[in-house]
Amino acid sequence: MYGADIFAAVADIPGAMLLAAEHDDALVGGFLCFHYRDVLNLWAAGIDYPRLRTLHTYTGLMLASVELAADLGATTIDAGRANYRYKRAAGLSPVALRTLAYFPDRDAATARALHTTGHGMEACAGLRRF
Numbered sequence: 001m002y003g004a005d006i007f008a009a010v011a012d013i014p015g016a017m018l019l020a021a022e023h024d025d026a027l028v029g030g031f032l033c034f035h036y037r038d039v040l041n042l043w044a045a046g047i048d049y050p051r052l053r054t055l056h057t058y059t060g061l062m063l064a065s066v067e068l069a070a071d072l073g074a075t076t077i078d079a080g081r082a083n084y085r086y087k088r089a090a091g092l093s094p095v096a097l098r099t100l101a102y103f104p105d106r107d108a109a110t111a112r113a114l115h116t117t118g119h120g121m122e123a124c125a126g127l128r129r130f
Contacts, residue, residue, distance in 0.1 A: 013034065015034050015035040016032070016034055017032075017034075017035065018033070019065060021055075021060055023057075028048040029052075029061055030045070030061070031043075031044070031065060033065070035074060038073065038075040039074055039076045039078055040068060040072060040076070040078070045058070045061070045080075058086075062090060065077060096122070
């Protein structure tokens with residue numbers, strides 16, 4: 001999904017860091033993170049999926065993220081939008097997100113698709129509409 005060009009582009013952003021998981025001197029996973037003020041944002045993950053179940057890489061990286069957040073003085077971890085059930089089972093709480101979209105040409109089909117996507121994400125995360 002992300003190539004080396006993306007990682008090179010974000011490497012110089014203040015607060016950017018790669019949380020890496022290694023096994024037998026080989027990289028088996030990592031989270032690309034951003035720390036800003038009191039938030040540690042887990043922006044992208046890469047996992048060696050054939051070994052995921054035996055090494056529990058994702059769980060290890062989530063634990064390391066909590067430890068990193070504490071070390072950095074972060075009070076919030078933004079763990080992203082995917083793996084809802086896993087994250088809820090791990091004790092993370094979903095937070096409603098708000099987005100403003102401006103369509104100068106009033107593209108009704110795109111607006112409907114975004115509306116449908118938003119409702120689907122809320123339902124999956126167990127959120128209620130306000």
